Amino acid sequence: MTELDAGLVGEQIAESGQIAEPTGRGEIGRARRRKEDARLLTGHTRWTDNLQQPGMVQVMFLRSPMAHARITRVDVSAAKELPGVLAAFSGRDFADEQGSLPCAWPVSEDIVIPDHPPMAVSEVRYVGEAVACVVATDRYRAADALEAVEVDYEPLPAVMDMHDALTPGSPKVHESGNKAFSTTITSGDVEAAFRDAPVVIDRTYIQQRLIPSAMEPRAVLASTDGDTFTLWSSTQIPHVLRVMLAVTTGIPEHRLRVIAPDVGGGFGSKLQVTAEEVLCLLLTRRLGRPVKWSESRSEGNLTVHHGRDQIQHIRLAAEADGRIRGLRVELLADMGAYLMLVTPGVPMLGASMFNAIYKMDAYEFACTGVFTTKMPTDAYRGAGRPEATFAIERVMDELAAELGIDPLEARRRNWIRHDEFPYTTISGLTYDSGNYEAATERAMALFGYDKLRAEQADRRDRGDPVQLGIGVSTYTEMCGLAPSRLLGMANYGAGGWEHGSVRMLPTGKVEVITGTSPHGQGHVTSWSQIAADALGVPFDDITVLHGDTAVAHKGMDTYGSRSLVIGGVAVLQACEKVKDKARKLAAHLLECSPDDLEFEAGAFKVRGTGASKTIQELAFAAFTAHDLPEGVEARLDSDATFDPDNYSFPHGTHLCAVEVDTETGMVKIRSYVAVDDVGKVINPLIVEGQVHGGIAQGVAQALFEEAVYDADGNLLTATMADYLLPSAADLPTFTTDRTETPSTGNPLGVKGVGEAGTIASTPAVVNAVVDALRPRGVRDVQMPCTPERVWRAVQGTRGGVRS
Amino acid sequence: MIPARFDYLRAGSLEEACQALAADEDAKVIAGGQSLLPLLRLRLSYPTTLVDIGRLPGLSGVEDRGDHVHIGAMTTHDEVMRSPVVNAACPLVAMATATVADPAVRHRGTFGGSLAHGDPAGDLPAVVLALDGVLVARSERGERDIPAAEFFVDYLESSLRPGEILAGVRIPKLGEGWGYHYEKFHRTAQAWAIVGVAAAVRRSNGAIQEARVGLTNMGSTPLRARAVEAALRGVEVGEQVRPACEAAAEGTSPPADLHAQPDYRRHLAKVLTYRAIGKAAGAP
Numbered sequence A: 001m002t003e004l005d006a007g008l009v010g011e012q013i014a015e016s017g018q019i020a021e022p023t024g025r026g027e028i029g030r031a032r033r034r035k036e037d038a039r040l041l042t043g044h045t046r047w048t049d050n051l052q053q054p055g056m057v058q059v060m061f062l063r064s065p066m067a068h069a070r071i072t073r074v075d076v077s078a079a080k081e082l083p084g085v086l087a088a089f090s091g092r093d094f095a096d097e098q099g100s101l102p103c104a105w106p107v108s109e110d111i112v113i114p115d116h117p118p119m120a121v122s123e124v125r126y127v128g129e130a131v132a133c134v135v136a137t138d139r140y141r142a143a144d145a146l147e148a149v150e151v152d153y154e155p156l157p158a159v160m161d162m163h164d165a166l167t168p169g170s171p172k173v174h175e176s177g178n179k180a181f182s183t184t185i186t187s188g189d190v191e192a193a194f195r196d197a198p199v200v201i202d203r204t205y206i207q208q209r210l211i212p213s214a215m216e217p218r219a220v221l222a223s224t225d226g227d228t229f230t231l232w233s234s235t236q237i238p239h240v241l242r243v244m245l246a247v248t249t250g251i252p253e254h255r256l257r258v259i260a261p262d263v264g265g266g267f268g269s270k271l272q273v274t275a276e277e278v279l280c281l282l283l284t285r286r287l288g289r290p291v292k293w294s295e296s297r298s299e300g301n302l303t304v305h306h307g308r309d310q311i312q313h314i315r316l317a318a319e320a321d322g323r324i325r326g327l328r329v330e331l332l333a334d335m336g337a338y339l340m341l342v343t344p345g346v347p348m349l350g351a352s353m354f355n356a357i358y359k360m361d362a363y364e365f366a367c368t369g370v371f372t373t374k375m376p377t378d379a380y381r382g383a384g385r386p387e388a389t390f391a392i393e394r395v396m397d398e399l400a401a402e403l404g405i406d407p408l409e410a411r412r413r414n415w416i417r418h419d420e421f422p423y424t425t426i427s428g429l430t431y432d433s434g435n436y437e438a439a440t441e442r443a444m445a446l447f448g449y450d451k452l453r454a455e456q457a458d459r460r461d462r463g464d465p466v467q468l469g470i471g472v473s474t475y476t477e478m479c480g481l482a483p484s485r486l487l488g489m490a491n492y493g494a495g496g497w498e499h500g501s502v503r504m505l506p507t508g509k510v511e512v513i514t515g516t517s518p519h520g521q522g523h524v525t526s527w528s529q530i531a532a533d534a535l536g537v538p539f540d541d542i543t544v545l546h547g548d549t550a551v552a553h554k555g556m557d558t559y560g561s562r563s564l565v566i567g568g569v570a571v572l573q574a575c576e577k578v579k580d581k582a583r584k585l586a587a588h589l590l591e592c593s594p595d596d597l598e599f600e601a602g603a604f605k606v607r608g609t610g611a612s613k614t615i616q617e618l619a620f621a622a623f624t625a626h627d628l629p630e631g632v633e634a635r636l637d638s639d640a641t642f643d644p645d646n647y648s649f650p651h652g653t654h655l656c657a658v659e660v661d662t663e664t665g666m667v668k669i670r671s672y673v674a675v676d677d678v679g680k681v682i683n684p685l686i687v688e689g690q691v692h693g694g695i696a697q698g699v700a701q702a703l704f705e706e707a708v709y710d711a712d713g714n715l716l717t718a719t720m721a722d723y724l725l726p727s728a729a730d731l732p733t734f735t736t737d738r739t740e741t742p743s744t745g746n747p748l749g750v751k752g753v754g755e756a757g758t759i760a761s762t763p764a765v766v767n768a769v770v771d772a773l774r775p776r777g778v779r780d781v782q783m784p785c786t787p788e789r790v791w792r793a794v795q796g797t798r799g800g801v802r803s
Numbered sequence B: 001m002i003p004a005r006f007d008y009l010r011a012g013s014l015e016e017a018c019q020a021l022a023a024d025e026d027a028k029v030i031a032g033g034q035s036l037l038p039l040l041r042l043r044l045s046y047p048t049t050l051v052d053i054g055r056l057p058g059l060s061g062v063e064d065r066g067d068h069v070h071i072g073a074m075t076t077h078d079e080v081m082r083s084p085v086v087n088a089a090c091p092l093v094a095m096a097t098a099t100v101a102d103p104a105v106r107h108r109g110t111f112g113g114s115l116a117h118g119d120p121a122g123d124l125p126a127v128v129l130a131l132d133g134v135l136v137a138r139s140e141r142g143e144r145d146i147p148a149a150e151f152f153v154d155y156l157e158s159s160l161r162p163g164e165i166l167a168g169v170r171i172p173k174l175g176e177g178w179g180y181h182y183e184k185f186h187r188t189a190q191a192w193a194i195v196g197v198a199a200a201v202r203r204s205n206g207a208i209q210e211a212r213v214g215l216t217n218m219g220s221t222p223l224r225a226r227a228v229e230a231a232l233r234g235v236e237v238g239e240q241v242r243p244a245c246e247a248a249a250e251g252t253s254p255p256a257d258l259h260a261q262p263d264y265r266r267h268l269a270k271v272l273t274y275r276a277i278g279k280a281a282g283a284p
Ligand SMILES: Cc1cc2nc3c(=O)[nH]c(=O)nc-3n(C[C@H](O)[C@H](O)[C@H](O)COP(=O)(O)OP(=O)(O)OC[C@H]3O[C@@H](n4cnc5c(N)ncnc54)[C@H](O)[C@@H]3O)c2cc1C
Pocket: B028, B029, B030, B031, B032, B033, B034, B035, B036, B037, B053, B073, B074, B099, B100, B101, B102, B105, B108, B109, B110, B111, B112, B113, B114, B116, B117, B121, B122, B123, B124, B160, B164, B165, B166, B167, B190, B191, B192, B193
């Protein structure tokens, strides 16, 4: 350690052995184990449900058993009399103060945003909607008291089917009707593309409704000291939530602090402003006591916003050689009963992605949002892009089948070549970089494509009851939400920037503060790697703070594979600003010009001499401030807010081989290869983890998961015995690899990886299932491809579509 | 997800447990809790008292008793599937038990609980039925043997009388020349059987001499596929087995649920029976 010039405190610090030596670069790209894990795995966790506050009480909600009904009477008086019960309320008790849950994305001029009271007052519109609540000293008493609440309903007709809902004369979900919005985007001459087209593929696909299943169910804790409010919530969006709650409840923003403590997954389901968050705040305001709510899994299945649920009518016109002329997409998107935070925006996130990696002359996208008496839908891993990718990748296989060519050949004839980037697509997005050829070549080699095709032919010849199918998905996705300018053009209610700060502590240790809100992604580790390389400080000397609006005051939070691409870059830029300040200070202390200094391995060195100052020495010098140059503040701390010019576009090729037992309909994944190009990789271990989890979730949509309502609007899949999630035992070993085409849109060259696996894998699996059965006349199997559906497809009955 | 209020009694002796049950017909035995607790938590069941028999001596463990194996009611699934006695003398029980749920459930759930619960989708009832097990019930009045064929009365209903506790099960040893297989068809590793087939086959001189076939989830109780058993007698292992298995769905009334309609279950019963018989008979 070089000698430090300091007073008494300084000396103590200097002698404490705390001040580290700088390190070299080399953190970025390193497969670091996650800093988060030791604590999480050993149970030293702060899930919202674990938190305790003095005087805390528990709230439970009574939920509507009716899909659609007028509430004629709610009587909570008997519940109030029960032991341990502090209070009980109906929606009417909150009517004047609860406001309406926000929708931040009015996607079209004609959009109807119905009033959405956090607790139903006069009408319920889905099973699970809160109609009353009980606050008690513990959950057990609250649960008993719920049974004492009396509610009378006057049934109204359930509206379950989107086509029916749009039929004139259909019962209405809202006074204004069942159409939430409609929008059409056209590019090029679509009529001409389809006129006399030698090949037209016309298909309808169903994106089933899914229930996002985070490991940690939701929980909320609200407290007040009479003046300020604190809300802990298992949320992905503490910052957005704070603004929205302030607007909804009237609690001024500066008197509301939102904390996302440890959050165990979200997948979009915690990108929401929920009824329970609003009501817990209102309750703590009313009762003056901390109020906690924790949902059960069944309650979650009913009331966590659902995902997907679209009917996709896809038409593709092509030349005889397979070159695409044009694409027409007509969507019906099930909004459920209300428009929540980004409900209508979800299908619109796919609006520009159906054309995917392919070149074409014309494109039309039309979407109608439909109200039904079901839980609202909203963002779920991929949000809009899995739907788009599924449709186009399914249709590309159909095109190949129609032409009798290999599905990869159909793609090759249409995709953007690596020498054509940057490329502006028919839908107007500019893809910065990519190399579809390289990823595909790599995937085919790892997969043993030709060998598997030979085995497939052999099984077909032999009439093997177990047929082999090969599925292809050459996907791209749009991530890094997003350029604020583009979000503004899309009428989104907020910007897409992200904030990062770096605080240089006196001992040379570093606090990185980020506006992203990790809930399992490992930002603490990755951001440490970025800062370690930028500042030349050791990885272990960095702490990353997040998820508390009092600590990380600015942020746009975590969703849409945006955190690294925007938030990681903000951290890098804040580090650069720290170095700019440090350079001035170093030049002053070393008595040279800033231009004579080069920064290497955490130290500023005077070119040509041995003189240098480490970043830690400079942090200390800034702290003591005994000798600062004119006009330099006593700190190196810096902030940066990054707003990119463009989205980023990861891509890749996923190949899936399935064995389909034609006697039982059982589908087994035999092998799965994923070659992803997510640009530069900060931590390969974390990237790998995201890819694995992503594929699992995409496979789950293809084969396992489906939220099912009956005709009366009851959710039949309220437990995990009925809503099937695959576990590791149901999934194959994934073979993963990467190609690396850096993004040109940000200085890290990163593209985002959070949703890639989910977006890519669903069509790969379904394509494989259909490929196995195509010689038997099957050309589609509706998702999830359950054994029964596959069996019926083979039988040529309900469930499978045959040509 | 929170059960309604109930009292809890940790019985100190079998007698005490029997008395408590006899005194209150809304009292219920709790064994591993793996079926009962979900019902309580969903408030589908409101017992007044749970009588915990988990610490009673003598209800747990596997014993080789010469011509049969005795499995104590409180023996956990995990103990059953690892028991050398079970694996040697009635391997079909071990095979089926290994397909139950996941390790966490298997460490708590019990052999007796699975049978007393009487869920036709459970894997063990069909096995005990196929092996002609005898269920031993205990009450204040003493002990009573119930043949498996008389034990399963209806959906979630057994012939245990109020105040009776299932103490154990005797599984007769089938002797030499038998082969076994449990064919479970389910969508995920942890899921219940859509259909399951328990098969035991005695084969000699290349032909099936005797077959026992139990069906899981093909009706409101576990069922024996008697028509298949009859059709298989004397059949050469080979071409003739499949037609014999076509009778597997005879006399069944399979349920309709999210995972399968009855016609599909009937079809599965035939395919799975054929596969189970083939594997039990050691067919290539
Ligand atoms: C997630 C999950 C998945 C599962 N998957 C499967 C599966 O794939 N296959 C399968 O077979 N099972 C499955 N099970 C059920 C499991 O096998 C249970 O262990 C079994 O059904 C009940 O055993 P138990 O000891 O837990 O009984 P408990 O839940 O304690 O009791 C069940 C019922 O039996 C009664 N009872 C229990 N013991 C006795 C007794 N000795 N005398 C009289 N009455 C008694 C109780 O009063 C109660 O009515 C699953 C369970 C779970 C939670």
